[in-house]
Amino acid sequence: GQQVMQIPQYQHVQEGEDFTTYCNSSTTLSNIQWYKQRPGGHPVFLIQLVKSGEVKKQKRLTFQFGEAKKNSSLHITATQTTDVGTYFCAFSGSARQLTFGSGTQLTVLP
Amino acid sequence: DADVTQTPRNRITKTGKRIMLECSQTKGHDRMYWYRQDPGLGLRLIYYSFDVKDINKGEISDGYSVSRQAQAKFSLSLESAIPNQTALYFCATSDRQSTDTQYFGPGTRLTVL
Numbered sequence: 001g002q003q004v005m006q007i008p009q010y011q012h013v014q015e016g017e018d019f020t021t022y023c024n025s026s027t028t029l030s031n032i033q034w035y036k037q038r039p040g041g042h043p044v045f046l047i048q049l050v051k052s053g054e055v056k057k058q059k060r061l062t063f064q065f066g067e068a069k070k071n072s073s074l075h076i077t078a079t080q081t082t083d084v085g086t087y088f089c090a091f092s093g094s095a096r097q098l099t100f101g102s103g104t105q106l107t108v109l110p
Numbered sequence: 111d112a113d114v115t116q117t118p119r120n121r122i123t124k125t126g127k128r129i130m131l132e133c134s135q136t137k138g139h140d141r142m143y144w145y146r147q148d149p150g151l152g153l154r155l156i157y158y159s160f161d162v163k164d165i166n167k168g169e170i171s172d173g174y175s176v177s178r179q180a181q182a183k184f185s186l187s188l189e190s191a192i193p194n195q196t197a198l199y200f201c202a203t204s205d206r207q208s209t210d211t212q213y214f215g216p217g218t219r220l221t222v223l
Contacts, residue, residue: 006152009150031210033210033211041216042200042214042215042216042217043153043200043212043214044214045211045212045213048211088152088153090153092210096141096160096210097143097155097158097166097168097210098143098155098210098212099155099169100145100152100154101152102150102151102152103152
């Protein structure tokens with residue numbers, strides 16, 4: 001079935017540096033969602049992108065959906081210690097269930 | 111979200127034991143899901159239910175069964191637990207009117223010795 005590859009698996013950054021995680025699919029996606037899971041917590045929905053080339057911003061977070069709807073990225077500007085956690089992309093398949101990427105675990109060093 | 115609760119939060123059991131994990135929600139959502147999370151593998155779907163009479167297998171249903179007792183309750187059973195079922199289990203809900211956004215419970219950490 002459809003899958004997404006998420007990279008990198010781990011990222012360590014110094015506080016104040018930028019961070020980007022990528023999701024790539026070999027097939028066209030109908031939509032992409034992003035979730036954040038804090039250490040010891042549960043995944044929490046951040047945003048959904050549906051349109052080709054869509055860009056959405058939430059404060060220091062910028063989400064993009066590729067023109068071909070086969071890739072997506074999450075960029076965090078000037079990371080803070082509160083950004084620590086694992087970021088997952090996910091997409092809806094034909095059966096209306098979500099398939100998740102393997103996640104990018106972000107560590108922010110103070 | 112506090113609207114989705116899971117019990118127990120932690121469980122240690124032995125190989126061969128039957129285990130039931132329970133999930134309840136007060137969000138009024140019709141769709142419920144069970145996932146397992148293993149390090150480096152993300153979240154993998156075990157079973158999902160779109161309403162009380164509609165239950166579907168997910169990517170990794172072998173060794174698991176589910177019961178949708180009511181719209182608000184969805185339980186996951188391991189009939190005979192084995193060590194490689196040691197994982198973090200999440201229940202989630204979504205609303206058919208929404209865009210498949212899922213709301214997760216706090217998780218159950220299961221250890222099978």
